[in-house]
Amino acid sequence: MEKLDCIVIGAGPAGLSAALTLGRARRKIAIFDNGKNRNRVTRESNGFLTRDGIKPQVFKEIAMKELESYPSVSISNETVIQVKKEEQKDLFLIKTSNNHFYFAERILLATGIQEEFSFSQIKQYYGKSLFSCPYCDGWEQRDKPLAIIAEAEKHMIHLTKLVYNWSKDLIVFTNGHQLSNNVRNDFARKEIKIYTTRIKNLHGDNGNIKSIELESGDNILRSGGFVVPSFYRPNQFAEQLNCQINENKRIITDGGRSTTNGVYIAGETETVGPSSLMMAAADGNKAAFSINMDITLDRF
Structure with missing residues (x-):
């Protein structure tokens, strides 16, 4: 089974931004997305410089088209149902609803939140x-x-x-x-x-x-x-990976790094609160910098 540098779970602005940065850094990554992003019900997204008023789906399509320029990036429309650390191999294993398995050195959680x-x-x-x-x-x-x-x-x-x-x-x-x-x-x-x-x-x-x-x-x-909705994470991946979460349900991070080695967080997943496209994309970019630098230091 092929080993990936990083698996990105979630193709919202945070995950896509991270994927672009990692692709440009020549990292072999795979993005998994099930199309249930929170802004799919929105007619237009505003406040993103050069993209003010864009439809969220169009924004996503443009980003995915741009990623085609980077051959080390792949996108899969599968739902991730399990994430765990294979301690003996020092790798992360994910399982999808299609019963497919993937290995990676690092994981980026960018699955966002949902409203109630x-x-x-x-x-x-x-x-x-x-x-x-x-x-x-x-x-x-x-x-x-x-x-x-x-x-x-x-x-x-x-x-x-x-x-x-x-x-x-x-x-x-x-x-x-x-x-x-x-x-x-x-x-x-x-x-x-x-x-x-x-x-x-x-x-x-x-x-x-x-x-x-x-x-x-x-x-x-x-x-x-x-x-005023209430918000929640649609999965328990952070808990399954033993990431430290504070009393306000915020995942504790530093530069996108969680407290679990090899696990990174970006976008609304971290705070369980709403964010703009621009802020989420910036979070993804920041997390990707950390991922690439950590890989670089481990391998040099």
Whole structure:
């Protein structure tokens, strides 16, 4: 079985950026990706210099096309289901859902994160008219009548204050959670309405929200908005490889290196929090520098 220099799990901006750097360093690598990247539901990605407004799938296709210039890089549309360290061979072994096995000296985890919503119907509108990142989508929602859907008071305060830069026509929905008087007074001064009644239904079509119906019977017109999801890693690879993870679920790293020798982390996988395309790509580039330097020092 052929031994690879590095296996990259995940072909989002972090994994693809790392693959490009490693390919240019003449390292033999394989990228594994199952197409379940978080931004696949997004109509366009914003804020990446020279690629502002690009569709995420087009961004991915351009990156993969560029990688074809480097013969030491291969891409496989397989789902990795197991990763483990073969201590006797000092290699990592991965197994895919197609029952294929691959060996590599090093592993880069760039599988990203996924969202969960307290109100499941949000998924129908997420990435189209409901968003989580004002820096990514605030410009397109400027001056529109927007909803802020958040349950934890600290998250709601942060998001509302931030979105206020793009639109002053805001209404906050807490889905049954109460807010302190101080928050109510602060928002009242900015003429921001608050509804603490539970949400009954979201109305709209083709992913475009039109109104929010409450259990009280109120139906409030809105044409877009921002929400606060919770995030999770879609796999347990970091745990399986004994990477140290802190109390906030962040994988401890230094220059992309995890605490497990030979295991590297890039992008949203590290923080279990959302990141922009540009920041994730930068993380992949940084991790690739560490991988290449470690290989260089081991072999020189």
